[in-house]
Amino acid sequence: MATVLPLGAKPGRWAELLLLLFALGLSFLAYAQVALAATDRLPAQMAVQCGGFTVLVIAVHLILRWRAPYADPVILPVAVLLNGTGLAMIYRLALRYEELGAGDSQVAIASKQLIWTVLGLVAAAVTVIWLRDHRSLRRFPYISMLLGLIGLVAPLAPLIGLENFGSRIWIRVGPLSFQPAEVSKIALAIFFAGYLVTRRDAMALAGPKFLGLRLPRLRDMGPIMLAWVVSLGVLIFERDLGTSLLLFGLFVVMIYVATNRPSWIVIGLLLFAGGVVVAWRLFTHVQNRVEAWLHPFDQAVFEATGGSGQLVTGLFGMANGGLFGAGLGRGRPELTPLAYSDFIFTALGEELGLTGVVALLLIYLVLVERGFRTAIGIRDGFGKLLATGLAFTLAFQLFVVVGGVTRVIPLTGLVTPFLAYGGSALLANWIVVALLLRISAGARRPPPATSEIDLAPILQAEAAKRP
């Protein structure tokens, strides 16, 4: 009636190389377009920059061939394309800011982002080489937790902490500023995965039933309450709405995936609602964000500081882009404040149009899908939870930012992964990609062939025992 055939995974390294070359070509095309639009000629340093970027990306590809031959072939090209597109857009904005005589900090964004891209690729390569098996991360759940929490509270320390745009989330390391919370989220994902994989049975099975929903026992509620308190702490003391949301969302999703019990989602949403009420009562900037979301075109809201001015300019930009966009380098995205970081999506929407932006969203979808597919394919529970958590952080950041700038949800400061300006986020996302590549290499690798043991003596002994 039916035949079962085992199908092995192909390494897919040649497909990866082709896709990588495609992604590099697209990035360079975007770079050339923005340069041509601004100055009508290609920049002198373009050959060197593109050559260097290609060499670095191909080096990462070769490292995958060497250390993780069965890694997913789509993840790396997708990340390279998004990073390259973001770089082109940031360079285009930097050129424009220079023309307008903006401050040094805005003119330098392109070269800074380029340096962070190089650092990110190196970090990804080092992670793949150093981490032979993702399961070795499982040995240090509490150290990861400690590192994650230190990263979260470091900006509050008096000497190194730095306050910017009303949020206290930066630390100063020499000339560079860094957001340690970006790396914290990886450490905390490792901790959640390691913790939940040992506790999930108790969390999944025990508990009373109420209204058709199996509720957890009160003592199993401890960790989720702790995650909630830490998220609220980030919100209150650092005034960072985005990271707070991300941490709590990450924990709720991982606990749900670990236990397969919908009651955790319900509890999470109730706690979230509670947090929203607290934030609403305490902070005027949260009230302003909601007001700007509900009535952006109101004259008073539009003109107020912290009002909807930025949001509406971004919307106008996307409207100007229309279906096919103004063309790279030919729109006016610089009119939106922070077009290179929080609002890079509207800048791309203006210049690539709906067609281009939908393609970018699909590319993100592929990236996140590969993360979840890796989680399904990997055999150990820790790897499943970690891959789910990492893929979820990418998806959630994208949803919060794109939802914010398109007025689906109130605007919240989070980084569009790989596209937006922000060194720490770029570095952290490259490490996330490296971890996903490592886990996918474990998931797709065929089971090792059993060694040929000579069973003849054993078989003879068995036969002799039988009457």
Add this chain to the structure above:
Amino acid sequence: MGELSVSLLRLGYLLALWLFVFAALATLRRDIYGTAIHRRDPARQPNPAGPRGRQRGQQRGQQRAPVGAPPDWAAASAASVAAASAASAASANPAIHGLPTAPVFAAKPGAPTRLVVQSGPLRGTTLPLSRSPVVIGRSSSANLILDDDFASGRHAQLVPRQGGWVLEDLGSTNGTFLGRERIAGPVEVTAGQSIRIGNTTLEVLK
């Protein structure tokens, strides 16, 4: 730069971006792996003789099964049904997929080449015995996944040894039976012998 070349560059870039999306999806389409279940059309089968005749009779029985929906059919895992319906259009013949149904290595005369499920929820399923070990059990990591409450996660395995096949119990709760005897250690199986695991009876065939 002229207006025309600017427009061409702009639209060409968008086109290339979409081509990248489709190239990535095409790579993923070829990336599907795991276990493929192919349903064979009994009408196209050559007229069988010997043990295959019995198998064919069961195939007919199972074809009628969905109408009456006996519990064992309903219990068959949704995944395998979905995979089977997806694959059914693709091929009626497993040989198309390039995987030989007969072992390519030097087989002993009388060595089995197929494992057929004779009774239980997966009745009628055939697994070619090529050259890699076959783990049988309820776990999703097993090669033959049984939907049988009386089977252990990794219940037993068939391992190729010196041109023949050896059946080995993997510490199961309810034991593995070869014929009517519970096996105590690795036992060599020959074509035509039946293996019982939980409520499932399997037969190794030439």
